[in-house]
Amino acid sequence: MPKTQPASKAIQMAERLCRERGVRLTNQRRDVLAAISASTRPLGAYDIMEALREKQPKIAPPTVYRALDFLQAEGLVHKLESLHAYVGCQHPDHPHFSQFLICNDCGDVDELHSAGVTGSLDDAAHARGFEPDHRTIEVVGRCARCLAQGSKPAP
Amino acid sequence: MPKTQPASKAIQMAERLCRERGVRLTNQRRDVLAAISASTRPLGAYDIMEALREKQPKIAPPTVYRALDFLQAEGLVHKLESLHAYVGCQHPDHPHFSQFLICNDCGDVDELHSAGVTGSLDDAAHARGFEPDHRTIEVVGRCARCLAQGSKPAP
DNA sequence: TCCTGCAATGTTATAATGTAACAAATCGTG
DNA sequence: CACGATTTGTTACATTATAACATTGCAGGA
Structure with a gap:
């Protein structure tokens, strides 16, 4: 049973959580989260870069990694160490271990x-x-x- | 409580297990295992390469990775995904999950x-x-x- | 013994993942 | 608007890992 949450819902949820927490879900960060959420599979950082290249032809690795760091810190995405890839969190609204x-x-x-x-x-x-x-x-x-x-x- | 097993013991055990299993603990593989076992810390593949460079000045990454693949398959070393590093297995003589x-x-x-x-x-x-x-x-x-x-x- | 086939290793090059360092832009606030 | 802090851009590079093909070495049978 993969991927229950539609991408738009994930973004909405992230917007709300970041607002509540007083942190900034910038365009950059939202775009990275959107790319991850839109995928049915875990995405590598460079996959994400490719996905964003349409909107931002000159995007570079640090941009993606910084957004990922933020999203992980906020519990909005998880890193899968054994795949070197990232997935959206299915329940970002309460603290948990996955x-x-x-x-x-x-x-x-x-x-x-x-x-x-x-x-x-x-x-x-x-x-x-x-x-x-x-x-x-x-x-x-x-x-x-x-x-x-x-x-x-x-x- | 780190590192109980002395390196020489680990090698002896590996020798025995490989003999019993009919697989070959070659010099290359033994050297890699020895390097890992001699360290009190997890070693990265390139750390291992450095450790072996004394004996084998021209050693290259694939050599190390192949030995690591073998040792992992035989349960003689474990990979720590979150560190990209390798440690010797403390109980290689019986199947287990760590x-x-x-x-x-x-x-x-x-x-x-x-x-x-x-x-x-x-x-x-x-x-x-x-x-x-x-x-x-x-x-x-x-x-x-x-x-x-x-x-x-x-x- | 010698041959043969497979396993192991060597070698070169390159892919994939991730970060350091510093400059520029942007945002919220006084 | 000016300020400081956060965020992003940019360049360059570090680290981890693998592909592809050549060579060597080892075991087992003719």
Whole structure:
């Protein structure tokens, strides 16, 4: 079950959250979020650059990375470390820790928020006297749809 | 609590496991494993290259990456996605899924094997009909030692 | 032993991802 | 409008990783 949120909704939500938080969702940042939200797949920073090149032919990497840094800090996008790519957050309106299910076959990504996972991980960390700050939890495998049809739709 | 296993032990274990499995722990691969095992910190691929340059002045990236691919496939080293770096596996002799605690201050890495974490994550995945293959579970924060002394020993 | 086939390594070049450093523009505010 | 702070532009480069093809080395059978 990939991508529930339509792009326009994601932007609206981001507008509201940034307004409430007193931070600026500039055009640049909105455009980057829009590109990510419009995609059914995780986008790399350079994919995003390509997507924005239509509007901004001279866009350079630092611009994209800066926008991504902002969006991540505000919890509006997540980075998938194992793909070097970015996805829109499905529930940016409340704080949470996410886990990601990444399908090897179709490339779709599903965002989970399992309290059990976060809880047991933090428990295990605390048992070693470790104080968690940021968590990266990603599972690569096959999604329900691809398991069902047994094919490899998108390489 | 970082790095329990001395490098020589790690090599011995790797020798044995590879023999049992009928795969070849070549000099190249052993040297890479040795470099990783000798370090108290995760090493990047290019760090490993530097470490091997003494013995092999002309070593190139593909050599290192190929050895790393092999060692990962055999469960002898793990890749830390959030650091783009590699550590030796602390328990290569039996199959397991690991979680990593990465200290922001001192850079040390602790390898966990919490059945609870793996179990709850796989449960959450299965609840979505997802079949897990590979898991990346990394926690960045502060380790017990750094919390205790409140300083930042190693940048 | 020698050949042969496959696995491993060497070599060159380049792709993909990410950042440093400083200049210019823009925004909100007094 | 002028000011300071934030944001963006721009150039150059650092870091991580892989493609492609040549060469070497190793094991097993003729």
